[in-house]
Amino acid sequence: MTNLARATTAAADRPGTARGGARAVPQAPSPQGAMAAALKDAALAALVMLGLSFPILLLRSDVGSNNELVLTPRVPLVVAACAIVFFGRLAIAFVRGAWRRSHPRRMAAASPVGTRPVVGRVAGLLGYALTGAAIAFPFLAAYALGGLTPARYWIDLAILVLTYLMLGWGLNIVVGLAGLLDLGYVAFYAVGAYSYALLSTTFGVSFWICLPVAGIMAAFFGILLGFPVLRLRGDYLAIVTLAFGEIIRLVLINWVSLTNGSAGISSIPRVSFFGIPFTREDDGFAATFGLAFDPMQRIIFLYYLILVLALVTNAVTLRLRRLPIGRAWEALREDEIACRALGINTRNTKLTAFAIGAMFGGFAGSFFAVRQGFVSPESFNFMESAIILSIVVLGGMGSQVGVAIAAVAMVAGPELLRRLEILQVVFGEHFDPNQYRLLLFGLAMAAMMVWRPRGLISQRTPSVLLHGGGSPAAAPAEAR
Amino acid sequence: MRWLNDPLLSVEHLVMRFGGLVAVDDLSFNVGRSDITAVIGPNGAGKTTVFNCITGFYRPSGGALTVRGGAQTFALEKMPGHAIAAKAKVTRTFQNIRLFAGMTVLENLLVAQHNPLMRASGMSFLGLLGIAYPAAERAAIDKARHWLDKINLTSRADVAAGELAYGDQRRLEIARAMCADPILLCLDEPAAGLNPRESAALTDLLLGIRETTPTSILLIEHDMSVVMEISDHVIVLDYGRKIADGTPAQVRRDERVIAAYLGVEDQELPAVVAEVGS
Structure with missing residues (x-):
């Protein structure tokens, strides 16, 4: 192509040069x-x-x-x-x-x-x-x-969108790059959330220590899931990962002595500004920095925290894609047998994909726990996995920008819809669009599958170019 | 007779059974260093099964497969599939082409250099920080470029491999296998589906590999003109057994080969099979 x-361009240029450089056809940009x-x-x-x-x-x-x-x-x-x-x-x-x-x-x-x-x-x-x-x-x-407090609703919504965006990007490593269909991703989210909840309430460990620990715990569970499913592909893999997600949830419900069962874990310590709490006290954030106390400071901090976490996920994914491991993931998605014939250890490659994807899920989970101050197994049901997977599939598997757009549409969309008063005018006073959320999801999915079956952004950016492209190391941040 | 004096690969008493079916039965042969060795035989003779045993896709029911690469000796029948390519340096192509169709031509050639690149990127940790890896990748791209020049695909390097013409895909698969620095390259019907001109280009490529690299080639082929032109050593299989082994000239004169494979009319076949079987 x-x-x-x-x-075509060459042919277009030729008559132009014949007439002394005057171009007959405008040159391509x-x-x-x-x-x-x-x-x-x-x-x-x-x-x-x-x-x-x-x-x-x-x-x-x-x-x-x-x-x-x-x-x-x-x-x-x-x-x-x-x-x-x-x-x-x-x-x-x-x-x-x-x-x-x-x-x-x-x-x-x-x-x-x-x-x-x-x-x-x-x-x-x-x-x-x-x-x-x-x-x-x-x-x-x-x-x-006109002020931070009235904007709280929107900032909270944005935090929610960014959390799903991070989960979407994490899952994108497993589903989009390595091609391993994972229906139980929420399990790693749960592992991350409970890691922070339990460590902080039991041992009083700070969030900044728990965050990496939660990531490592989730990665460990990723490997745990990875081993039994190494030989499975496609539908069978999806079924086992689905079961894995449910197992984690049922363990959280039934292991009451550790997790407090369905009642969940409450009064989880809130986030601190690297050790300085967001309180009204003299050693609080506002007093330390000479600001007036505002409860919104914590919310804003949470917003930037999840933004940084999500951007780190994105940066690491983009970088990994240009490294041998990322290319091996994509090769694995394309043809596992050819990978083996070229000396790629498919077992380790799959396990790293599971582990790294799960690690980012764990980070997002511990963020979820520190933001909510409360975790219960109800937050980690199959619906969450389905939403995260829909974000990845709608966005276009492997495309970071596509996933971002899909996360905004899937998470903020229904919320915005709820606030649209025109729907009440059309369907009557008691119409609550939120009740039709799943129906709308379904419609959106069906429409997408008809018009853009490979996702919003289905085009794959090559990880390296021989002609006219910079070396990947020279331009690591390009082509998000 | 290099395959007797300096064998790179020795296949000894190889047996491969699938349930009650014996696909390969007590097969022994040698592959000489720097030779082009052809395995021929009628359909269903067990050629691809032998390949799958050598490259670790099947675990043989019995027998030994030994590769002598310089100082080290590898027992292929005991190694996991990926280690055969990574450590024993035996790579292969497939009868039905197996490229990474969605990835570019260049990426295909870089994936083949996965193991050295992975080491250079410090198992990704150093690469993530951008330390030491860029130089290794430039070297890998240079090597890929070398092979792209050989197969005349340099201008198509950034095109998805699946978009290439069939003949180009076949040559790309060979180049990809060569990028893994094999000491033995196993080609499963490399000339299948090629037109005469593409066949000639393939012949040149294979002869070039023999002249300019230390890689030995083992190939399965049905195209007799290719086999007779480039092979140093031909092994003929029929019903999972070896029926002839020698230079192309010797094999061409061998009566059992002529009977089993090269020139038997359809109506004579039952009689010849009965004769060979007895």
């Missing part, structure tokens, strides 16, 4: 050109938005107490609107790039050599854009709603 495109064009386009759109929002959004006019005109400036709103337009426009450029990629015939006629890197770069750009938006989110929300 690339050759065809190259031939280079990858950098496409990236710059996307940025330029987004900036232009944001500028238009700025122009529009000045007269409409910037000043709110009210009638004052003496019938005079009161103008309230709303700068954050304008900034937020421009930011939305900017990132939205970038997202559109990216989706277009991906669409062209999946429709090669039109692309060969209209454009260019090396579209693959273009999509990769735009995906990378979108990754950075999403990361930037995630970093700015609590402040944007606070500005838009």
